[in-house]
Amino acid sequence: MYAFKYTQVGSVDDAVKAAGSADDAKYVAGGMTLLPTMKQRLASPSDLIDLGGVSQIKGIRKDGNNIVIGAMTTHAEVASSPDVRSAIPALASLADGIGDPQVRNRGTIGGSVANADPAADYPAAVVGLGATVHTNKRTIGGDQFFTDMFETALEEGELITAISFPIPSKAAYTKFPNPASRYAIVGVMVAQAADGVRVAVTGAGPKVFRQGDMEAALKSNFTADAIKGVKVSADGLNADIHAGADYRAHLVGVMAGRAVSAC
Amino acid sequence: MNEMLDTGIGAAVRRREDNRFLQGIGNYTDDIVLPGQTHAHIVRSPHAHASIVGIDKAAAEKIEGVVAILTAEDFADYGGLPCGWQVNGKNDEPMKEPKHPILAEGRVRHVGDPVVVVIAETADIARDASEKVSVSYKELPSAILVDDAVGAGAAAVHEEAPGNVCYDWELGDKAVVDAAFKGAAHVARLELVNNRLIPNAMEPRAAIGDFNRGTGDHSLYTTSQNPHVIRLLMGAFVLNIPEHKLRVYAPDVGGGFGSKIYHYAEEAIVTVAAAKLARPVKWVADRSESFISDAHGRDHVTTVELALDKDGNFLGLRETTLANMGAYLSTFAPAVPTYLHGTLLAGNYVTPVIYCNVKAVFTNTVPVDAYRGAGRPEATYLLERIIDIAAHDLKMDPAELRRRNFIKPDQFPYDTPVALTYDIGDYEATLDQAMQASDYAGYAARKAESAKNGKLRGRGLISYIEACGIAPSNVAGALGARAGLYEAATIRVNPTGSVSVLTGSHAHGQGHETTFAQVVSDMLGISYDSVDVIHGDTDKIPFGMGTYGSRSIAVGGAAIVGAVDKIINKGRRIAAHLMEASEADVVFENGEFKVMGTDKQVGFGDVALTAYVPHNYPLETLEPGLEETAFYDPKNFTYPAGCHICEVEIDPETGVVEIASFTAADDFGRIINPMVVEGQVHGGLVQGIGQALLEGCVYDDNGQLLTGSFMDYCMPRADDFPNFVVSTNVTECTHNPLGVKGCGEAGAIGSPPAVVSAICDALSEYGVTHFDMPATPSKVWSLIHGGKKAA
């Protein structure tokens, strides 16, 4: 790890200000992704702005027909939240399947979404449930948020404050984990959301994407059988030593079918 | 077992060492901080094969806190890392043994090859400065896979090894075996790969060099399984330090599995650097570094054939293997695919004739050496796989085919056609025990139940044998070992009757501090708590060969027994004097020396005190003190054997394999501590099933390690496994004093073929009879997807 300056802040404004006045600052949330990257010397920010003391962006609340989760809420908190578990059990179970207990106790939803790892789980929830990402300056629609592998619509220094998830009438997430890393080789969120059926796929491609053919099929008939015949193209899907593109394409169908059955 | 004790031989005493391991208060090499200690960081090759064009240290040297920067030139006075075993090929041609330099000399031969050492006041500065060392390379074509390395036009890893062949070795008479095949009713044939593994002990390797300017003494603290072997190899062959001036200390070591047997460059580096700088130098590998610098395991490409008569009796076995040595010969590497492999090809069976041909091959990869099981897993795997293939070909029940060919109890001692003499065993009884424990008869119902849930169920059954307790020194010597393979122990009875056991065996997770104390307290009839086991420090322990090959209880334990016997004998003489009895009338029972036929007795503690306070003592005929050393050279290998039965359930939609049940029945001879044995079996099974399902080292075409972290190299985790069903069936070893055989590697030896067999069985309707490990979901899915479902 290279040397860096470490700053603790107590509010969103102070965080943004601190980041703005530094050379090359990074927010640190749970540190589960950022710190290993720094230890491997793949990242070398000049400053770390620690969001741990920003209590205003922590916690979970129900706001009308939305579950609003503060950016600094840990995966373990989401997994065990009675509000999440009763309103969107698929989201709680997604959070419960991230990494291991240590990771879930440190890692945050804001950090995960900001990081936009193509194999991360939360992106499937953000897109699959039609969530809205709130930042210090604006709101960004879930469908617009993830732009590429590890790339998001966030601007320099922009800070995620919360994510609000409209409560779907039903939803389920199924994950096919990479046996080594246990990130998603394929993860599929299927939801009967307020704005219609959503099928969001993470892990399979360079970024989370919606499977339009399946959405169309489910719209008229929300059963696993309805998507059995949907052909998932392997074009553009990821291929690595763990899974080729064909296998991933196949798994998208299997995981989606299982998610529909679990709804 | 001593009836007075509930901690004696056979008792499930909890491991005393876990007290410190589980509380994080152990003493590992990295925990040791010496005054004035500096830190080394090693610049390693990013290329599989390249010439070093230049090394520019100037920018790094300017960094504050940098103490020294060393390259190969600084080691010009020293030898290369020696190989401990010489294998001669056909026509007695000696193996090719190119120099393995401490730091690369003008050429790097694998990703991770050490090139430059940066020593600084802190580990961070050393690492920062390393990034400023600029090494320019000219890349060379590389040879990565064994089949490619022996192919026409392959890049030469070492000029002195044409065709990249280290040796071309054979065992058995090819003409005789070929003749047996000619007359066979059936020949089963299989090509297979034994997948390359990366050991990944929990504690990465580390070393600290220290030099005492006052005395001229060198010390090396290191993560080793065999500190005396390191002292011998490094002192005598590499650095020319006389052994009395070199202390090697391996404190708590967090797992080895073979990877910490070998003498590594970093040990020589810190020892030399500490003397140069007159300051301690510490090096600690980070995990990524371990992946590219610890010796890897397995990596065989094999063709095997089994000849049978029409009734399924084995007539002969033929094997040819390409064994990957990596870029240089690691300490034991040449022995692994030869004397630890070819000699095991008889397995548990009567196979009249066997021929084995192994070509060891240099490649531009990390050196490959012994890894839990070492050669024996490879032998067991190919043998058990080909038996399954034969059973399939002949439509015979795999258990029955094995049973028919087993060596029977009345055939022991049994001379195999591959140079070993098995002393004892009862393979059929062990097989029956495993079958019963696995509810063999209830399988059909379980398969039907799985099918109802949309799952494919399969079952695999294997037998294995291994040769442990390496080894009779004269035999090993005749086979090319460059060292003896005895073990040593000192029993030091302290004046007040407590006992220190100094052993040449080394514990790095095995639980010796518990089991060895059980043996000694049992034999002496004293409390377990008054016996301590000391190991790992060449300044304290007698010259011993260390721990590997499941040898510690069979060889190290036997040395302890020998030393305890000497203690008891001397004690009898002291007791005879105290009781004014004839020595011949004194017996030792339950901690008391007694005069037979009388009620006279004197306790062990009194005898010990008398030995050290010899006021009433036969000083004319007997030395004071009560301390004895024994060396034990084994008379034969020991032959643990067993039967493993695996049931798997496969999700045909995803290819995910789940271990539904795993049953092991093992014959380890006499059991000292059943709980420790069970733990060893569990660990071995996890590693073996890990090899079968999860673990596989992958290099790309350019020799870059694609599985260079736990993100991509899949280590087995507890939730990958069901509860194992394990039991033991005992036939006592006939040639060592404890009747023990060893249990450290068995799990890793028997489980891979059991798992693969179960998967093939589950996929039989898709025409699958074999595939190469690991059975990743994507591979299994492809087998199903590409397979043709039988009508």
Ligand SMILES: Cc1cc2nc3c(=O)[nH]c(=O)nc-3n(C[C@H](O)[C@H](O)[C@H](O)COP(=O)(O)OP(=O)(O)OC[C@H]3O[C@@H](n4cnc5c(N)ncnc54)[C@H](O)[C@@H]3O)c2cc1C
């Ligand atoms: C062993 C292990 C296993 C894992 N397994 C999984 C898994 O199965 N599935 C999965 O999805 N993830 C997994 N992860 C990743 C984990 O979920 C991380 O917690 C997450 O990716 C990052 O969250 P964090 O809070 O730790 O963020 P940090 O590491 O602190 O930050 C990550 C990035 O986000 C930025 N950032 C953080 N907070 C904000 C914010 N509020 N606004 C803007 N930018 C911000 C940081 O500057 C940084 O660039 C795993 C991680 C580990 C170490």
